[in-house]
Amino acid sequence: MNSAQELYKSRKRTLDQALELIQSNDFIISALGGGEPLEILGQLHTLADRGVTGCDITNCLPMGDYEHIKNPQYKDALFVNSWFYGAQMRRAATQENTAFVPQHLHLAFKKRNFARDGRRLVLLASCSAMDEHGYLSFSLGTTYEREIVDTGAVVIVEVNPNLPRTFGDTLIHVSEIDALVEVKYPVASLPEPEFSDKDSVIGAYIAELVEDGSTIQLGIGGIPNAVAAALRCKKNLGIHTEMFTDGMVDLIQAGAVDNSRKTLYRHQSVATFALGTQRLYDFLDNNPSVMFKKGSWTNDPYVIGQNHKMVSINTTLEVDFFGQCASEAIGPVQFSGTGGQTDTAVGAQNSEGGKSVIALYSTAGVKDKNGERQTVSKISPLLKPGSIVSLSRNDVDYVVTEYGVASLRGRSLKERAERLITIAHPDFRRELLLQAQKMMLL
Numbered sequence: 001m002n003s004a005q006e007l008y009k010s011r012k013r014t015l016d017q018a019l020e021l022i023q024s025n026d027f028i029i030s031a032l033g034g035g036e037p038l039e040i041l042g043q044l045h046t047l048a049d050r051g052v053t054g055c056d057i058t059n060c061l062p063m064g065d066y067e068h069i070k071n072p073q074y075k076d077a078l079f080v081n082s083w084f085y086g087a088q089m090r091r092a093a094t095q096e097n098t099a100f101v102p103q104h105l106h107l108a109f110k111k112r113n114f115a116r117d118g119r120r121l122v123l124l125a126s127c128s129a130m131d132e133h134g135y136l137s138f139s140l141g142t143t144y145e146r147e148i149v150d151t152g153a154v155v156i157v158e159v160n161p162n163l164p165r166t167f168g169d170t171l172i173h174v175s176e177i178d179a180l181v182e183v184k185y186p187v188a189s190l191p192e193p194e195f196s197d198k199d200s201v202i203g204a205y206i207a208e209l210v211e212d213g214s215t216i217q218l219g220i221g222g223i224p225n226a227v228a229a230a231l232r233c234k235k236n237l238g239i240h241t242e243m244f245t246d247g248m249v250d251l252i253q254a255g256a257v258d259n260s261r262k263t264l265y266r267h268q269s270v271a272t273f274a275l276g277t278q279r280l281y282d283f284l285d286n287n288p289s290v291m292f293k294k295g296s297w298t299n300d301p302y303v304i305g306q307n308h309k310m311v312s313i314n315t316t317l318e319v320d321f322f323g324q325c326a327s328e329a330i331g332p333v334q335f336s337g338t339g340g341q342t343d344t345a346v347g348a349q350n351s352e353g354g355k356s357v358i359a360l361y362s363t364a365g366v367k368d369k370n371g372e373r374q375t376v377s378k379i380s381p382l383l384k385p386g387s388i389v390s391l392s393r394n395d396v397d398y399v400v401t402e403y404g405v406a407s408l409r410g411r412s413l414k415e416r417a418e419r420l421i422t423i424a425h426p427d428f429r430r431e432l433l434l435q436a437q438k439m440m441l442l
């Protein structure tokens with residue numbers, strides 16, 4: 001047995017033994033998305049039975065259905081902070097054991113939001129299997145995992161041979177791990193995205209904005225996947241993105257992305273985390289053409305801006321006549337998070353020839369009090385009262401719906417309202433025009 005294997009053996013624990021490393025008052029950070037250690041998180045509520053109190057846990061887009069989130073009775077043992085909601089956090093949002101933390105992804109670690117009051121940090125993450133040199137990889141993401149290890153945090157990981165081995169800031173040596181728990185469940189995945197005709201139309205409009213040789217970022221949500229499909233006819237695209245997706249694999253395999261004209265990390269795609277289907281995970285496994293870099297670097301608007309012709313493509317829930325985007329909340333009710341939306345849009349504007357694009361359907365089907373779906377315009381005169389603005393009006397170059405493209409950069413408020421109404425759903429245009437006149441915009 002070589003020394004790496006000996007170290008591995010010495011760090012191996014049962015789930016129960018690993019949980020014993022967590023003490024009262026610890027500040028716990030969970031890896032996010034596909035990198036979540038599902039079995040550890042599934043048993044985290046048992047800390048309460050062990051007499052542990054006063055811990056906090058920070059998560060981002062939790063994938064599992066965890067007792068410690070859904071059950072407020074664990075509040076005194078473990079308070080849940082989240083900076084990006086998924087379905088489970090939305091359900092638990094009004095409970096007394098949860099709270100939302102606003103932040104940009106690239107500052108999530110830099111601003112030390114975690115290390116409060118000198119409390120001990122504990123990282124819970126998952127890793128691919130160890131290689132012959134003693135290295136494991138954080139696999140599907142390194143938003144801040146690597147940086148947290150470097151603070152000297154207590155590191156507890158699940159080792160799952162089903163996770164792809166990835167390169168970049170994902171690597172961790174077995175000597176840096178305090179406890180590892182072997183697991184073998186299938187990796188958390190998203191279903192293969194399906195596109196509607198509306199998606200294809202939006203994708204085609206965006207394809208007109210993306211010149212050959214551009215470097216792209218695609219955000220989270222249904223539309224960005226359709227955009228990827230529409231970009232397959234392009235040449236020499238590059239990828240510098242927070243989230244790496246199935247659509248990007250298609251672009252690489254179609255030859256549209258070759259990273260040959262990138263001005264940063266030429267010949268490699270750069271990402272911070274990946275989420276998608278097993279096909280995506282198979283593509284990433286042992287693939288050095290995708291570099292996973294920490295979020296504080298990948299999403300730093302200064303870094304993003306070093307790519308020439310950087311195009312950020314994100315989506316939103318509501319946009320007002322001024323171009324303000326409410327992308328993470330419906331009124332004041334948190335839906336997701338800012339994530340990297342501002343990071344990437346501002347970064348694209350720092351880039352020579354860069355563009356910040358917001359794509360959305362012109363309408364949404366919103367449930368009323370009786371549970372019936374009502375169609376509303378996503379382009380509104382004003383955002384709903386109490387709305388959270390994720391992207392300021394200064395940071396949007398183009399808004400795209402299935403009815404066309406509104407170019408807002410350098411345009412007055414009057415011109416913005418006029419252009420946005422032109423791409424609103426025809427059923428709402430008359431009412432929107434009247435509202436714009438009332439607001440003295442037209």
Ligand code: COA
Nearest residue numbers: 219220221222314315316317318336338339340341364365
């Ligand atoms: N008013 C009221 N409700 C609205 C609405 C509006 N204007 N627009 C959408 N909704 C509702 C929808 O009806 C839907 O409700 P449902 O779950 O009951 O069906 C819900 O909001 C989600 O809308 P949808 O359009 O399906 O969202 P999505 O999954 O495509 O995600 C965002 C869109 C904007 C939430 C997502 O892109 C996001 O979180 N963005 C912020 C972070 C980001 O962009 N990061 C970028 C780097 S990865």
